[in-house]
Amino acid sequence: MKNIACLLLTICLLASCDRAFLKKELSTSDKFRNFDYLWNEVDKKYSFFDIKNIDWQATGQQYRSEIREDMSDEAFFNILAAMMNSLKDDHTNLISPFNISRYNIASRHTSQIHKPLLDKLFPEAMSTEAFFHDWVAGEHIGYIRYSAFTNNFSDAALDYVLDRYKDSKGIILDLRDNGGGIAANVGRILGRFTQQELLVGYDQMRNGPLHNDFTPPIPIKITPQGHFFPHKMVVLTDRGSFSATTFFALSTKAFNNITLIGDTTGGGAGLPNGGELPNGWTYRFSITRMLDTNHQNYAENGVPPDHVATFDWTRPETDAVIEAAVNFLK
């Protein structure tokens, strides 16, 4: 009996030692402490303060003054969400059990694509894994729609699609309203359009408390992959082209045989992290940034097209952006 009591006493003593290794008091629903935690995390780790033109200190003071400890969780969420949305970055989200905040940059601009029209323009289109594709009627030009970088595909499928148009004048890759996804798919596609390794930009990550503390720029290169496509490609973008699609659009600037047509992309040129607040809500925001080959940092605000083309909503039965691409390739 004495031994068991001794054992229990030892366990209790050691359990109290846990405090030296774990800080239990950090878990709290206190609204001010949650606000300060989130503000500090963004301040210390967000990667685009320089081109967002935001006074984060003033932003924090403004929203903190609106907090009341007795306010509802919903009202508190809205304040945090508004602060996060001031970054104008769709890689920035606050996630609670009852709502998810998002800036939704695409909804703030006129859409340059009318998706139902694509089925009418390409009624006999093939669906090869993630790609919807066909010949443009009356032209020797291929049209390939890749709607989301989250949709994966095999190398064989990609080669099959490109081989189908290998004797064409060129192809149109439609990335309008492509919200991004698997960034590795960027290199897999672009690797078919070069026969040598190509520098397409640089990557950096925030690594210190000052807003301009970053790791040295790391070169991003595209290496040849799969079947080389020997003709021109036009890539269609708009403000709904976000994240991996922005990486893709920025990378195309290094290719002589690829042209961007449409509208500026939606940005999202940083990879987001993930984290948790003291009350258990979660968040994410960008902690890296992609620069172009001249070390210029602009892609987060959108990659501009080489030729602007907009959808003509007075003629919704035609796709003026695709028409512009066809005219370019002709």
Next chain:
Amino acid sequence: MQHPLLSFISLLLTGSVPLFAQHPGIPSFPKRYNQTALEVGLGYFRMQDRATSPLIYNGPGISVGGGQHFITARSETRVHILAGAATQVSDAPEMPLNTTHNAYFLIGQFSAQHLRVIPAFKNNRWQLWAGTKAAVLGDLRINNGLMNHALGFELFGNLFGSAKVQYNLPRPSRKERYPLLWQFFAQTHIGILNFNYRPGYNYLSSKATIGTQSSKAPSDPATSYALSLNGFRAQFEIGVIRSKFAGFQGQLSYAWDGLYAPGRYEAFGLVTHTIKYTLLLNKLRK
């Protein structure tokens, strides 16, 4: 009646021999023998990774391990491997809608320790041992709620100063062929040199390579992970070894392990409480 499992094991270990002479009083130890240890444990795993969350993740887990012990009258050397797995829940405060998250936690550890008995503190009943221990521990944590921080891993290397006190209690039994020996022990390991390799200021767990990037790409752990010589680790174990019959021993113990790696924004803490049962299979050394 010997348990069938133990009979099977004894068949495998044909070299197993009685370790304790058959006479009343304190059984005598052979001068040199080896032990194969097989252990299973039920634990409570607690983890706090402030690189991703201020919350503590707690939950039950299991561990299995094994090792080899090389024991003489004056020293013992133990080499062990251990693997553990746990499911954990965050200690988020109570709110109208549940805000806790679940995580999976895996650990693996290799350790080696060498203790020598201190002659001045040795008699038939009591033994005091001192020495050192080295351990390398790796953990993998999976928490889908943390998005691009869903996956994290750490490596810890520690060199400890170690001490063990042991009390031998003979319990002659009429029912058993051999006398029972109870060995009560308590041992502690205090970290002297503590290394850790873990996320630094910022990190990404998702390998989001855009093109062909070097291993220093931001999405590569090599970029953001840092090797540091700091922190602290301590271990404590209390238990009893029951020598029920010759050649085999059973050990029941409680082990506490606490580990801390500092950092202004990315401090890490890990504590485990484990109740372990260890089967010790003895073999004389020639």
